[in-house]
Amino acid sequence: MTSNVKTVNVALCGAGIVGGGVCQIIKERQEVFKTLGIQFNIKTILVRNVSKKRDFELPAGAKLTDNVEDIFSDDSIDLIVEVMGGLGAAKTVVFGGLKAKKSVVTANKALISYHLNEIEELVNTFSKDGSRFAFEAAVGGGIPVIKSLQRDIIGADDVMQVSGILNGTTNYMLTKMDQTGCSYEAALKEAQDLGFAEADPTADVEGHDARSKISLLCRLTLGVWIKDEDISCTGISTLTADDFEYAKILRSKIKLLGICKKVNNGTGAEIYVSPVIVPISNTISSTNGATNIVEVRSKYLGTTYYVGAGAGRFPTATSIVGDMLEISLNKSPKPFPLKQNLTQHTDYPGRFYIRINIRDATGIIRTVGAICENEGVSIHSVLQIPITDKQNVPFVITTDETLASKVKVVVDSLEKQPWCLKRPVALPFL
Amino acid sequence: MTSNVKTVNVALCGAGIVGGGVCQIIKERQEVFKTLGIQFNIKTILVRNVSKKRDFELPAGAKLTDNVEDIFSDDSIDLIVEVMGGLGAAKTVVFGGLKAKKSVVTANKALISYHLNEIEELVNTFSKDGSRFAFEAAVGGGIPVIKSLQRDIIGADDVMQVSGILNGTTNYMLTKMDQTGCSYEAALKEAQDLGFAEADPTADVEGHDARSKISLLCRLTLGVWIKDEDISCTGISTLTADDFEYAKILRSKIKLLGICKKVNNGTGAEIYVSPVIVPISNTISSTNGATNIVEVRSKYLGTTYYVGAGAGRFPTATSIVGDMLEISLNKSPKPFPLKQNLTQHTDYPGRFYIRINIRDATGIIRTVGAICENEGVSIHSVLQIPITDKQNVPFVITTDETLASKVKVVVDSLEKQPWCLKRPVALPFL
Numbered sequence: 019m020t021s022n023v024k025t026v027n028v029a030l031c032g033a034g035i036v037g038g039g040v041c042q043i044i045k046e047r048q049e050v051f052k053t054l055g056i057q058f059n060i061k062t063i064l065v066r067n068v069s070k071k072r073d074f075e076l077p078a079g080a081k082l083t084d085n086v087e088d089i090f091s092d093d094s095i096d097l098i099v100e101v102m103g104g105l106g107a108a109k110t111v112v113f114g115g116l117k118a119k120k121s122v123v124t125a126n127k128a129l130i131s132y133h134l135n136e137i138e139e140l141v142n143t144f145s146k147d148g149s150r151f152a153f154e155a156a157v158g159g160g161i162p163v164i165k166s167l168q169r170d171i172i173g174a175d176d177v178m179q180v181s182g183i184l185n186g187t188t189n190y191m192l193t194k195m196d197q198t199g200c201s202y203e204a205a206l207k208e209a210q211d212l213g214f215a216e217a218d219p220t221a222d223v224e225g226h227d228a229r230s231k232i233s234l235l236c237r238l239t240l241g242v243w244i245k246d247e248d249i250s251c252t253g254i255s256t257l258t259a260d261d262f263e264y265a266k267i268l269r270s271k272i273k274l275l276g277i278c279k280k281v282n283n284g285t286g287a288e289i290y291v292s293p294v295i296v297p298i299s300n301t302i303s304s305t306n307g308a309t310n311i312v313e314v315r316s317k318y319l320g321t322t323y324y325v326g327a328g329a330g331r332f333p334t335a336t337s338i339v340g341d342m343l344e345i346s347l348n349k350s351p352k353p354f355p356l357k358q359n360l361t362q363h364t365d366y367p368g369r370f371y372i373r374i375n376i377r378d379a380t381g382i383i384r385t386v387g388a389i390c391e392n393e394g395v396s397i398h399s400v401l402q403i404p405i406t407d408k409q410n411v412p413f414v415i416t417t418d419e420t421l422a423s424k425v426k427v428v429v430d431s432l433e434k435q436p437w438c439l440k441r442p443v444a445l446p447f448l
Numbered sequence: 449m450t451s452n453v454k455t456v457n458v459a460l461c462g463a464g465i466v467g468g469g470v471c472q473i474i475k476e477r478q479e480v481f482k483t484l485g486i487q488f489n490i491k492t493i494l495v496r497n498v499s500k501k502r503d504f505e506l507p508a509g510a511k512l513t514d515n516v517e518d519i520f521s522d523d524s525i526d527l528i529v530e531v532m533g534g535l536g537a538a539k540t541v542v543f544g545g546l547k548a549k550k551s552v553v554t555a556n557k558a559l560i561s562y563h564l565n566e567i568e569e570l571v572n573t574f575s576k577d578g579s580r581f582a583f584e585a586a587v588g589g590g591i592p593v594i595k596s597l598q599r600d601i602i603g604a605d606d607v608m609q610v611s612g613i614l615n616g617t618t619n620y621m622l623t624k625m626d627q628t629g630c631s632y633e634a635a636l637k638e639a640q641d642l643g644f645a646e647a648d649p650t651a652d653v654e655g656h657d658a659r660s661k662i663s664l665l666c667r668l669t670l671g672v673w674i675k676d677e678d679i680s681c682t683g684i685s686t687l688t689a690d691d692f693e694y695a696k697i698l699r700s701k702i703k704l705l706g707i708c709k710k711v712n713n714g715t716g717a718e719i720y721v722s723p724v725i726v727p728i729s730n731t732i733s734s735t736n737g738a739t740n741i742v743e744v745r746s747k748y749l750g751t752t753y754y755v756g757a758g759a760g761r762f763p764t765a766t767s768i769v770g771d772m773l774e775i776s777l778n779k780s781p782k783p784f785p786l787k788q789n790l791t792q793h794t795d796y797p798g799r800f801y802i803r804i805n806i807r808d809a810t811g812i813i814r815t816v817g818a819i820c821e822n823e824g825v826s827i828h829s830v831l832q833i834p835i836t837d838k839q840n841v842p843f844v845i846t847t848d849e850t851l852a853s854k855v856k857v858v859v860d861s862l863e864k865q866p867w868c869l870k871r872p873v874a875l876p877f878l
Binding site: 039043047050051054154160161162165166169170171173174175176301304305316317318319320321322323324325326327330332333335336337339340342343344356 | 469473477480481484584590591592595596599600601603604605606731734735746747748749750751752753754755756757760762763765766767769770772773774786
């Protein structure tokens, strides 16, 4: 078998957590790759600082450089692996690599979701020359969901909705809040202490990371690209321990989901990121800790789930090495085959949970009822956990089917009431 | 885009539930396929009885035949889809098709698991000429787990264990028994009335269907083929309502699983089918009804799950059409790349649940304790739900880590006791 082993020269851009994982997997599995007909030679490693000490053994013979031109100008390099992250140098690497007619593998969801159109044009242009672009690690870390969607589902089937826990940090925090009753602040501190959350946690807790990923999944499954800034995005920082107590009463869990779906008989697309009330009967509700899950609802297949580690050195690196193998074995599909002319609907229908923090007084229920009635929002139930502090009573209404826009007007009105202590929190039901 | 559309001539063998689904999906999605560069023409349909009425509209222009030679001798046919099932005519179709250098797609897990070696040889011989063999629908119906394993996981990663709910009929029955407390017989009758279970339910309830599937998954992931008849297989027909009551006490569910795993530092393989006590913290436990789930534990990726409909016209047909697309777009990987020299271990370690039905008497616990002690099996706990009938008391012991072979000796000894009403039921913990 090893007589026809092709050597694939690789430039690794980034030598951090994921880059180290890629090096280690390649080292440990090279003999298996040879039985498949290839071997990887990590020829060049692009880093910011060539003298910085790494937490892994650099591959034998690899040349460290801080100059990306060393890669673009090296004709022997077939494949670029971008694991630097961010929108700066990573963009230079990905765009420059494709233009230099090299195949590119990246884990960079932010880069792809921000520059999807440009990347797609580059890929369409240069794939004619055999170069390929793959990004399995960009969504769901180690879960091979991108390839399942691209290759197994969107051809044979018509995807109606994709919903997922796409950010492990926030899912870790929400699981903690659910299981211990702790505050948002305590859950964040613990996630930071454990290294799950960054010092500046904004990208995670405000849902921006999940937003990039659902944007990408929406492009892949519904065939329409909606820019990050056009996606309604609510994070988890306004959630309190009370919300988890109410969720239990509703036999549900609270999960930060990215959701995209076809609406209006397949002419429109809805997309948003929000904490969502998920009934415990749905597999999403029992996906805990840093685990990610993607639920795909499609016409013929029905509902499928893909569950696994959403981040981490080896899970992410496995996806990258999988992409490297597929490209090198010349089996990578052309990306983005699906294009559909769907109109984005910024509004969306659903049932909603609204938590209102009030100073206890008379007439509040009547006023809440009147505000909802004015907007045509029908109240499904009123929930009240035992009151412990009359100066700050969290109570919840759930609505019948209505529109997110109407709920926003209701929340705006409620916020203006003298007894309303802070802006009410509205969450859709799944 | 449509200027370069290649027509792929297809012979559909079998025009039942799944065959009808394949025809309908192709009809409805032909325009999408054209944008990918191909269209399917179902030219010939092989059936037993050409005059039988079908429950779906036959494709325009398709010729019905009961003679398989019409397919083998037709050089214009590129692709054979086998959805007849069984080991008779289906074998003729699959083997003959590969020998006639046509690509073959099948959903037939029994055929593949019984004839894996011969099929593999045929595929290796004829894939050189470009013909391909695919069988996504053979395991987990609509879940694209075979391709994820073959393409995304076994190259880049080292699979340690695969466990799955691989049979929807029995999972439907177990879910019913768990949720309603009904008997095995009542659950079977309901499944039969609903058309989930056959008049002769043996293949499902005795685990033979799940066994074919885990045999196949074992071959794919561990690289070793273990014949169906060499796989330890326990079905669900000895389970009673009591077992589900005891499972609740153990904060677990009972699921019929096929399990294969690497043991002895990667030199051995263990494989069995059995009802298993699954803790409610594992996603497998909440997979209910006819849904299938496959859990994959691998070295780098950790634990991933693939969940979806395990059977049914459209889920199964989606997998078949996905295979047809992939083969026609010339992207299908060569199957079975992984071969490992693992020794089968027919014994396996684990913790066990043993339910013993007794006629109440004194000295029973002492005798049970002595039997376990003689065999070196350590008892972890003794469980007793309230006794309603002193003539038939089900009680349960759980063991500490031991070997299946020792548990079997314990069960044999217990069965011989005068107070033991029937053979005790032993189930491993996941």
